[in-house]
Amino acid sequence: xxxxxxxxxxxxxxATFNPVNRFERIEIEPDPDAPRGEGQVATVLLRDTSRxxxxxNDSPDIPFDASLNPYRGCEHGxxxxxxxxxxxxxxxSAGIDFESxxxxxxxxxxxxxxxxxxxxxxxxxxxxxxVTDPYQPFERRLGVTRRCLEVLAACRHPVAVITKNRxxxxxxxxxxxxxxxxxxxxxxxxxxxxxxxxxxxxxxxSAPRDRLRAVAELTxxxxxxxxxxxxxxxxxxxxxxxxxxxxxxxxxxxxxxxxPVRLPGAVAPLFEAWLEEHYPERKExxxxxxxxxxxxxLNDPRFGHRMRGEGVYAEQIRALFETARRRAxxxxxxxxxxxxxxxxxxxxxxALFG
Numbered sequence: 001x002x003x004x005x006x007x008x009x010x011x012x013x014x015a016t017f018n019p020v021n022r023f024e025r026i027e028i029e030p031d032p033d034a035p036r037g038e039g040q041v042a043t044v045l046l047r048d049t050s051r052x053x054x055x056x057n058d059s060p061d062i063p064f065d066a067s068l069n070p071y072r073g074c075e076h077g078x079x080x081x082x083x084x085x086x087x088x089x090x091x092x093s094a095g096i097d098f099e100s101x102x103x104x105x106x107x108x109x110x111x112x113x114x115x116x117x118x119x120x121x122x123x124x125x126x127x128x129x130x131v132t133d134p135y136q137p138f139e140r141r142l143g144v145t146r147r148c149l150e151v152l153a154a155c156r157h158p159v160a161v162i163t164k165n166r167x168x169x170x171x172x173x174x175x176x177x178x179x180x181x182x183x184x185x186x187x188x189x190x191x192x193x194x195x196x197x198x199x200x201x202x203x204x205x206s207a208p209r210d211r212l213r214a215v216a217e218l219t220x221x222x223x224x225x226x227x228x229x230x231x232x233x234x235x236x237x238x239x240x241x242x243x244x245x246x247x248x249x250x251x252x253x254x255x256x257x258x259x260p261v262r263l264p265g266a267v268a269p270l271f272e273a274w275l276e277e278h279y280p281e282r283k284e285x286x287x288x289x290x291x292x293x294x295x296x297x298l299n300d301p302r303f304g305h306r307m308r309g310e311g312v313y314a315e316q317i318r319a320l321f322e323t324a325r326r327r328a329x330x331x332x333x334x335x336x337x338x339x340x341x342x343x344x345x346x347x348x349x350x351a352l353f354g
Contacts, residue, residue, distance in 0.1 A: 010039060010040060010041040010096065011039070011040050012040060012077070012203050012204060013041060013077050013096060013099055013100070013203060014076075014077035014078055014079040014081075014099060014200075014201070014202065014203050014274065015077065015079065015084075015094075015095040015096050015098070015099060015270050015273075015274070016095075016270070016273045016274060016277050017095050017096065017270075017273060018093040018095040018096045018097055019093055019094060019095050019266045019269055019270060020093070021088045021091065021092065021093055021094075022085075022088055022265065022266065023088055023089075023091075041096055041100050042100065043075055043099075043100050043101075043102060043138070044100060044101050044102070045102050045103075045104050045138065045142075046101060046102065046103050046104065047103070047104060047106060048071075048072060048103035048104055048105045048106075049107075050105055050111075051111065052111060052115065053068055053069070053070075053105060053108045053111045053112050053115065053148075054066055054067070054068055054112070054115050054126070055067050055068070055069060055130060055131075057130070059303065060303050060304065061303055061304065061306060061307045062130070063334070064124075064125050064126075064127040064130070064160065065124065066124055066125075066126050066127070067126065067127035067128070067129055067130030067131070068108070068112065068126055068127070068128050068129055068130075068134075068148060068159075069105075069129040069130060069131050069132060069134070070104070070105050070108045070128075070129065070134050070139075070144040070145050070148060071102055071103065071104055071105065071129075071132050071133075071134065071136060071139075071144070072086070072087070072090065072102070072103035072105075072131075072132060073087055073092070073097070073098050073099065073100075073101055073102040073103060073132060074098065074099060074102070074132040074133050074136060075099055075100070075102055075136045075137055075138065075204050076099070076133055076136060076164060076165070076202055076203070076204045076205040077098075077099035077202070077203045077204050078164075078201065078202045078205065079200075079201055079202075079270065079271055079274040080201070080231055080233065080261050080263065080267065080271055081098070081267065082262055082263075082264055082267060083098075083131045083132055084098045084265075084266060084267050084270065085264055085265040085266055085267065086131060086132075087101070088265075088266070090103065093266075094265065094266035094267065094270065095266070095270055099204075102136070102138070104142060104144065105144065106142075106144065108144055108147075108148055109144070109147040109148050109150070109151050112148055112151050112152075113151050113345050114345075116151070116155050116157060116344065116345055117344060117345040117346075121344075123157055123158065123339040123342040124158070124339065125158045125159070125160055125337050125339075126152070126157060126158065126159045126160070127159075127160050127162070128145070128148070128149075128159050128160065128161045128162075129162075133163050133164060133165060133205075134148075134161065134163060135163040135165035135167040135168050136165065136204075137165070137167075137204060139165075139167060140167055140170075145171070146170070146171050146174070149171055149174040149175070149178075150174060151345075152174075152178065152183075153174045153177050153178055154343075154345070155342060155343050155344065155345055156178065156181050156183055156341040156342050156343055157178075157183065157339075157342055158178070158182075158183040158184065158337040158338060158339055158342075159178060159183065159184055159337075160184075160185050160186075160187065160335075160337065161175070161184070161185070161186045161187065162186075162187040162188075162189060162228065163186075163187075163188065163189065164188065164189040164190070164191075164202060164205040164206060164211060165205060165206045165211075165214075166206040166210040166211055166213060166214040167206070168186060168188075168214055168218065169213070169214040169217040169218060172217060172218055172221040172223060173221070175218065175221070175223045176221040176222045176223055179221075179222050179223045179224065180222065181338065181340075181341035182336075182337060182338035182340070182341070183337055183338060183339075183341060183342075184223060184224075184337070185223065185224045185225070185226065185335040185337060186218050186223055186224070186225045186226075187225070187226045187227065187228050187257075188211045188212075188214055188215050188225065188226075188227050188228070188248075188253075189211075189227075189228045189230055190208055190211050190212070190227055190228070190229060190244050190247075190248065191229065191230065191231065191232075191233070191237055192208060192237045192240055192244075193208045193240055193243055193244055193247060194208075194237075194240070195207060195208065195209075197236075197237070200274075200278045201233075201274075212247055212248070212251045213251075215227065215248060215251035215252055215253050216251045216252050219251070219252030219253070220252070224254050224335045225252065225253050225254065226253055226254060226255040226256055226257065226330075226332075226335060227244070227245070227248035227253045227255075227256045227257075227330075228256070228257045228258070228259070229241060229244050229245070229256065229257070229258045229259075229321070230257065230258065230259040231259050231260060231261035231262070232258060232259065232260050232261060232317055232321075233261045233286065233290075234260070234261070234286065234289035234290060234292075234293065234313060234317065235282060235285045235286040235288075235289045236279070236282065236286050238317055238320070241258070241317075241320050241321050241324050242320070242323075242324040242327070242328075245321075245324045245325055245327075245328040245330055246324075246327075246328050248328065248330065249328040249329055249330055253330060254330070254332050254335065255330055255331075255332035255334065255335065256325050256328070256330040258317070258318075258321040259307055260293050260308070260309040260314060260317060261290060262294070262299055262300070262306055262307075263290065263298045263299045264299045264301060265299075267299075268298040268299060271298075272287065275287070289313055292311050292312070292313045292314075293309035293310065293311060293313055293314045294309060294310075295310070295311075
């Protein structure tokens with residue numbers, strides 16, 4: 001499938017164009033003299049017919065080895081999203097396609113039920129999700145993530161949810177039930193408190209104040225919540241670290257994490273174009289600082305380096321984060337979850353899914 005040339009920049013999207021899929025040999029080049037449009041691009045939901053939903057990984061950089069992803073692609077449209085290149089494996093572009101062509105795993109709850117019922121399954125912390133956000137805007141209508149949580153709650157299976165959408169608060173009842181068994185935690189990703197910047201950087205994610213409200217609502221329900229300042233974009237958002245952590249602590253968060261931006265594959269040219277569109281005066285400063293974190297490049301894919309960055313500026317970000325976290329009282333690094341209450345699904349429960 002060839003990426004479609006789309007007028008740039010479309011309203012309400014993070015990407016400004018559709019880069020060529022790296023697996024395609026034919027490229028469609030838009031006419032450079034064509035009128036520059038600013039129309040909307042409609043989101044299209046497609047059925048994902050995957051026959052399993054639990055994904056395994058053995059990366060030393062990731063604190064979990066199993067994850068559940070109800071959706072592929074992400075309508076939030078974050079300009080920096082490291083998951084964009086995954087859409088290329090589906091024949092789409094990592095640009096506009098990633099945020100407007102969304103694959104929905106409608107059978108995810110039933111598939112999850114069956115996988116947890118397998119005699120070979122050993123309970124462990126399940127990340128929801130490891131790639132794209134489980135609480136995208138249309139989740140309010142589709143409810144796939146909620147139905148997956150219902151399965152996990154029935155089984156008392158531990159889950160760690162990360163999102164940048166306040167819709168997670170809708171499911172406080174299920175998360176609180178799991179948390180009563182030490183089997184649930186939530187993490188809200190907050191990149192900036194600047195509403196205008198957030199609107200451009202993460203166009204369809206919840207506003208920062210709404211994410212903080214979700215932290216407070218989940219905390220009140222008894223769900224342990226951490227905040228991830230991720231990614232930190234040097235020269236653009238790094239100065240906000242102390243303010244974000246202070247706001248997170250005030251909302252009731254019990255811990256915090258921090259990750260520097262990384263721009264793998266097609267994400268690099270997409271983010272460069274985004275900077276040129278929205279912050280041309282800061283573009284070179286931001287890119288040069290990212291290069292200072294990544295050995296002179298915009299991405300360093302090596303295990304042990306890709307999540308941390310290296311060099312003087314990386315150390316400065318870490319020092320600022322640690323100081324701000326200590327002052328905010330968010331020194332708890334991880335919430336430990338338990339598998340002790342796990343109940344394997346039985347035959348009667350499986351029958352409900354046909």
